Amino acid sequence: MTISRTILICSGKGGVGKTTLTANLGIALARQGARTVVLDADFGLRNLDLLLGLENRIVYTAQEVLAETCRLDQALVKHKQESNLALLPAGNPRMLEWLKPEDMQAIVSMLSERFDYVLIDCPAGIEDGFKNAAAAAKEAIVITTPEVSAVRDADRVIGLLNTRGVAPVQLVLNRVRPRMMANQEMLAVDDVTDILALPLLGLVLEDEQVIVSTNRGEPLTLNGSASPAAKAYTHIARRLQGEDVPLMDPAREGRTGLRAKVRRLMQTKIF
Amino acid sequence: MNAASRARARRVLILPPQRSCDWRQWLPDQREFLAAGSVDLHLGDWSMGCRELTELMDALAREGYTVQQVITHCATTQIGAAALGFPSSHRPIQESGKDNGDTDSTDRRGDLRIHRGTLRAGDQFNSEGHALIIGDVNPGASVTAKGDVYVWGRLRGRAHAGAAGSPSARIIALQLRPLQLRIADLVARGPEEPPWPGQAEQACIRDGDIAIEPAQPPFLDDQTNQRKSFSAG
Structure with missing residues (x-):
């Protein structure tokens, strides 16, 4: 690693899996040996610490670091099992107004001296929270689900990232249900990439294990789980590091018989 | 001092268009035109994954070039360059600037x-x-x-x-x-x-x-x- 990479993880719409991706990608990168820090820029409604199981270890935030009431290494929360991963909450939920884009840049430049990857968990929306988070990012991963509303919001966010000169921007498609895609009840992968016109970094299947792991505070990638989502997150991390990992084909993942395939060929797309 | 270092950083090695040739044949002749040292690498429309980029970087290193920055029109190449840890800038041939009046697009x-x-x-x-x-x-x-x-x-x-x-x-x-x-x-x-x-x-x-x-x-x-x-x- 010659330079540190600062990657914004954003979506526009809420609830599509930004925080889950950040946590799992952070763990996966750390397990692959990269020194990684996850920065929770969504500190008004922060829950990256919950997903990582680090809620009770947070003492300081980036706010105290910038005010010089504590040192950076005091504020960084090291993950209990994965020592390559650290968490830094950007601020205190009770003081939302303090953060400016310059503050974010200052925090990130401090972090990039020590880490190979700085992953920024962006708040939903395109208001100040997004602008602050985007100000410090060089690259971005836009995550969306195969739903019209999520794709629309992602499209808007990509436009904003382009005007800010954030590049490359890559796409992760989350909560893919192969069966529904095969039956044309859900936007197909092509429909989404057609509109967003971004290189696809990964596909994550809908997976109940994600809910279990979220509630437990142990990201799926932590224990080498064999669940489909865990595999997808690990693959995303490997692709991010420059490895050639082929994309999953949702048509093969779902138990689709010949009939569904023929039907798929015959029908036109729903979108 | 400052001006000199900036002039050095501006040296750009430009690959010919992807269709016109194979860079492996093209590269060995380049030392005649551009002396070894640190250069910016302009990859034009070349679409390269990590593997080919690594190969190119190794070949450049053997020729004595140190790549400071990668410039490309191709998103795939930029992703590869980012993964290999090179500062890169993406210059789309078709600019994707936005609405508000007189942007360059x-x-x-x-x-x-x-x-x-x-x-x-x-x-x-x-x-x-x-x-x-x-x-x-x-x-x-x-x-x-x-x-x-x-x-x-x-x-x-x-x-x-x-x-x-x-x-x-x-x-x-x-x-x-x-x-x-x-x-x-x-x-x-x-x-x-x-x-x-x-x-x-x-x-x-x-x-x-x-x-x-x-x-x-x-x-x-x-x-x-x-x-x-x-x-x-």
Whole structure:
């Protein structure tokens, strides 16, 4: 690693899996040996610490670091099992107004001296929270689900990232249900990439294990789980590091018989 | 001192276009033109994954070049360069700048205002004359022109032609699947059925309503029999 990479993880719409991706990608990168820090820029409604199981270890935030009431290494929360991963909450939920884009840049430049990857968990929306988070990012991963509303919001966010000169921007498609895609009840992968016109970094299947792991505070990638989502997150991390990992084909993942395939060929797309 | 170091950083090694040759044959001759040392690498339209980039970087290192920065028109290459840890900048051939007036992606030719690149959700593009979009108009984006709207791509957002009230204005797109169309003061929802592939279409006012039909080049006279011969074929 010659330079540190600062990657914004954003979506526009809420609830599509930004925080889950950040946590799992952070763990996966750390397990692959990269020194990684996850920065929770969504500190008004922060829950990256919950997903990582680090809620009770947070003492300081980036706010105290910038005010010089504590040192950076005091504020960084090291993950209990994965020592390559650290968490830094950007601020205190009770003081939302303090953060400016310059503050974010200052925090990130401090972090990039020590880490190979700085992953920024962006708040939903395109208001100040997004602008602050985007100000410090060089690259971005836009995550969306195969739903019209999520794709629309992602499209808007990509436009904003382009005007800010954030590049490359890559796409992760989350909560893919192969069966529904095969039956044309859900936007197909092509429909989404057609509109967003971004290189696809990964596909994550809908997976109940994600809910279990979220509630437990142990990201799926932590224990080498064999669940489909865990595999997808690990693959995303490997692709991010420059490895050639082929994309999953949702048509093969779902138990689709010949009939569904023929039907798929015959029908036109729903979108 | 400062100026000298900047001059050194500006040395750029430019790969010839991807179609013209193989860089493996091209590279060994380059030392005659550019001395070894640190260079910026301009990859032009080359699309390279990590593996090929690594190979190229190794070859460059053997020739004595140290790459400071990678410049590319290709998104794949930029992702690869980022993964290998090179500072990189992406310069799309078709700029994807945005709405607010005079960004570098728009230019004017007479009463025609041109936008290069995709118009994404939330973007708005206005023209006092005709509007030409070279790229897609995504759902949620809108184009407004006092004259005609031309989209060299897919029109899936909103378009308003003849915004100042001209009923002869047209909306033409390679693929016409808008959410909503407006011509002068008429409004129509987009068609439900998918468009014919490979057939550019236009929307214009026929008998007081907005109708969609196969597109005619602007230089053809707008004759009805001309249109019929199109739709018959």
